Amino acid sequence: MTERIHCIGCGVAIQTENKDELGYAPPSSLEKEEVICQRCFRLKHYNEVQDVSLTDDDFLKILNEIGKSDSLIVKIVDIFDFNGSWLPGLHRFTGKNKVLLIGNKVDLLPKSVKQQKVINWMKKEAKDLGLRPEDVYLVSAERGKNIKEVLEAIEYHRHGKNVYVVGCTNVGKSTFINRILKEVSGEENVITTSHFPGTTLDIIEIPLSDSKYLVDTPGIINHHQMAHFVDKKDLKVITPKKEIKSRIFQLNDKQTLFFGGLARFDFVKGERSSFVCYFSNEITIHRTKLENADELYKKHAGELLTPPNRDHLDDFPELVRHDFSIKEPKTDIVFSGLGWITVNEPNIQVSVYVPKGVHAMLRKSLI
Numbered sequence: 001m002t003e004r005i006h007c008i009g010c011g012v013a014i015q016t017e018n019k020d021e022l023g024y025a026p027p028s029s030l031e032k033e034e035v036i037c038q039r040c041f042r043l044k045h046y047n048e049v050q051d052v053s054l055t056d057d058d059f060l061k062i063l064n065e066i067g068k069s070d071s072l073i074v075k076i077v078d079i080f081d082f083n084g085s086w087l088p089g090l091h092r093f094t095g096k097n098k099v100l101l102i103g104n105k106v107d108l109l110p111k112s113v114k115q116q117k118v119i120n121w122m123k124k125e126a127k128d129l130g131l132r133p134e135d136v137y138l139v140s141a142e143r144g145k146n147i148k149e150v151l152e153a154i155e156y157h158r159h160g161k162n163v164y165v166v167g168c169t170n171v172g173k174s175t176f177i178n179r180i181l182k183e184v185s186g187e188e189n190v191i192t193t194s195h196f197p198g199t200t201l202d203i204i205e206i207p208l209s210d211s212k213y214l215v216d217t218p219g220i221i222n223h224h225q226m227a228h229f230v231d232k233k234d235l236k237v238i239t240p241k242k243e244i245k246s247r248i249f250q251l252n253d254k255q256t257l258f259f260g261g262l263a264r265f266d267f268v269k270g271e272r273s274s275f276v277c278y279f280s281n282e283i284t285i286h287r288t289k290l291e292n293a294d295e296l297y298k299k300h301a302g303e304l305l306t307p308p309n310r311d312h313l314d315d316f317p318e319l320v321r322h323d324f325s326i327k328e329p330k331t332d333i334v335f336s337g338l339g340w341i342t343v344n345e346p347n348i349q350v351s352v353y354v355p356k357g358v359h360a361m362l363r364k365s366l367i
């Protein structure tokens with residue numbers, strides 16, 4: 001390793017010349033034993049987020065390095081935003097290295113959900129997406145659930161090698177690393193965490209028992225994540241904080257649901273059916289007639305239909321329609337990063353509206 005000083009928050013190399021660039025810390029702070037960059041300082045003390053500039057190129061470089069290494073890879077996804085937080089190309093970079101797949105934020109799933117079922121579901125999805133993990137775990141980094149089990153699994157699978165932790169922004173990677181630090185060293189909050197995507201920069205190395213490291217890589221930004229289209233205030237609303245209560249709607253066709261003003265769902269054609277909605281409890285769901293939906297949105301987006309809040313409405317992307325014909329029973333209609341609707345009965349037609357750039361898709365039901 002070089003002699004450069006790294007921020008104890010995010011791991012970025014400290015520089016003292018340019019205030020507007022990454023890793024800036026005032027020269028006087030270098031005298032301290034633990035140096036924290038200005039960005040992490042602000043985040044920690046004022047809960048204020050500064051823009052980040054980790055390019056996709058940089059991330060590819062890091063992935064390339066991992067591919068060349070002989071290591072264990074721990075990939076974290078957000079179970080609430082499985083597809084949106086998946087790193088699509090990772091399996092091309094893993095080389096011969098084993099991968100453990102971790103689904104974080106399990107505390108958000110309704111308690112009635114059987115975890116083994118979710119694990120099996122993740123295994124199948126991973127395989128379909130081209131990744132064959134050694135094992136799959138569900139954790140809650142925030143609540144410390146199953147962290148010990150994962151640490152044991154890491155120890156078991158790493159065979160004395162380095163461990164790389166990868167994941168896209170907002171999956172809770174920093175929270176996970178902080179948990180691990182707490183388990184292994186008793187220290188708290190060595191790494192900065194926040195609501196906003198893109199807050200983990202550069203790599204940070206945590207020493208393991210045998211002169212190997214657990215390496216926290218920066219989170220890559222998945223540009224189609226809903227989180228990038230709303231402001232900080234609205235992000236708090238759409239990010240669930242506790243167990244999601246499913247909300248069930250019995251709909252006839254030609255009825256519409258609005259999820260705040262962020263997304264819309266039209267039941268276009270089919271028999272009367274029930275639609276089970278899994279969204280942050282703080283997102284209001286409005287039901288209306290399909291024929292009134294356009295007008296309602298035009299008139300009330302930013303007020304009745306919020307978030308987005310009115311101040312942010314002008315920057316908010318237009319909603320784009322995606323049509324789906326549902327042919328399989330037990331299907332999820334996924335609004336990437338926002339939630340999903342489960343439909344049990346097949347043979348219906350629906351339309352989904354999400355902000356331009358955000359993904360909408362069907363998948364086999366998670367719950």
Ligand code: GDP
Nearest residue numbers: 105140141142169170171172173174175193194
């Ligand atoms: P990073 O960008 O991947 O490093 O993510 P952070 O650790 O900063 O976390 C992103 C957001 O997810 C924050 O709002 C965290 O509070 C939240 N979060 C992290 N872990 C969990 C968890 O286990 N459960 C829940 N409900 N939220 C979590």
